[in-house]
Amino acid sequence: MNSRTISVCFVRAMLERFDVPHCSRDDLLSKAGISPNAVNEGKSRISPAQFSQLSRLAMRSSEDESCGHFPRKMKLGTFQIMAQYVAEAQDLRTAIERNIAFFSLFEIGHSLQCEIDGKFVRYQMRPDPEYPQSPWVFEQHLMLTHRFLSWLVGTPIPLLSVNCHYPPPAHRDEYHYLFFCPTRFDGSVSEFIFEQRALDLPIIKTPEELDSLIRQMPYNLLFMPTRQKSYTEQIRRYIKKSLPKNPSYEQIAASLGLTPQTLRRRLREEGCDYRQIRNELLRDTAIEFLQQTEHSVQEISYQLGFSEPSAFIRSFRNWTGVPPNHYRRQQESISPP
Structure with a gap:
């Protein structure tokens, strides 16, 4: 699961x-x-x-x-046509050029461009002041474009940073799982930045693989297997495997072959910290139990390593705004799709 x-x-x-x-x-x-x-x-x-x-x-x-x-x-089918056109490129450089050229044919409320700045590449979205758009448009385009390009070359393209032209949204903590890198706000454009040497990566996906990707969209771009090697995901897996025990930060660092200081630095490069990762893993696992099992709140609290159900209930309310049983009733009131 x-x-x-x-x-x-x-x-x-x-x-x-x-x-x-x-x-x-x-x-x-x-x-x-x-x-x-x-x-x-x-x-x-x-x-x-x-x-x-x-x-x-x-x-x-x-x-x-x-x-x-x-x-x-x-129109429906636009993404499929864009994806097929971009996937015919020989390398990442040409794929980005094709992506930008394709979207320039449409009125999308912003413009796209790619700048090479020394050893770095900036894939940019420039907002149109005459057509204000919500952060949703920019965060989703940057995320999906980066993940689609990474999928095409068969390896994650490491992002150095993401800059957004709008103020920090209330959900800024979610950006870590969108980009796995530091994010800054209140800039002049929205962009992601990566190393120029990645532009020479070849496109390796076949038309058959692309058809499979399109059929499963957007699920398969939300959780790309290539992200499993990030330190964030490795820590999540280690904590979940250890439940109900609560491994120390030092134990986790040692399991990854790193010193605590080095792991802390690696997490900063991914735009996150250990406490955030741990809390989010416990929250998501609690939701998984509530949705997919009949375990009582008391059983779930112990499976997550809480000493008392009351401590779990307080934490869950802080994570989701509602107590566990209320959350479960909400889910049960809806028929499966």
Whole structure:
């Protein structure tokens, strides 16, 4: 079981401009197996399968792959055509050039460009002041573009940093799992930065592999296997495997063959810290138990290493805004998609 969860802040952002007469927002959520009440509660979370299903339903219902976020509709099938065009490139450099050229044919409310700055490459989104767009547009495009390009070359393209032109959003902590690198805000453009030498990486995916990717979109780009080598994911796996024991930070560093100081530095490079990783792993595992098992709150609290159920309940409320039993009832009130 993959215990990663997704904040409902992304659900609210995606549906912010969803306006389809024959399909209400609540109907759409229910079809995806998501409680409308949960979406209205700030800290609630959903599974990647639910989020992927919602994305597909929203696009089909609106007949718009941008879900209303672009000045004009993005017809269904646009991403597939773009992906096929980009995947025919010989290397990453040409793939990026094709990606930018493709989107320049459409009114998307921003412009794309790629700048080479010494040894670094900047893939940039420049906002159009005449068509303000929410952070959702920029964070999703940067994330999906980076992950799609990484998939094409068969290896993660390490990002040095991500810069955003807007102020820090309330969900800024979620950005760690979008990009696995430090993120800065209030810049002039939104961009991701990587080393120039990556531009020569060859495109290795076949048309058959691309067809498989497109059929599973967006789920397979939300959780790419290539990210499993990050220190964040290695720590998550180690903690989960150790439950209900609570390994020390020093034990985890030793298991990775690193000193505590070196591991701390590596995590900073990924834009995260150990405490955040541990809390998020416990939160996501608790949600997994509540959704997929009939274990009592007391049983779950002990399986997660809490000494008392009351301590678990306090932590869960802090993580999600509601107590565990309330969260479980929300999930049970919705029929599976």
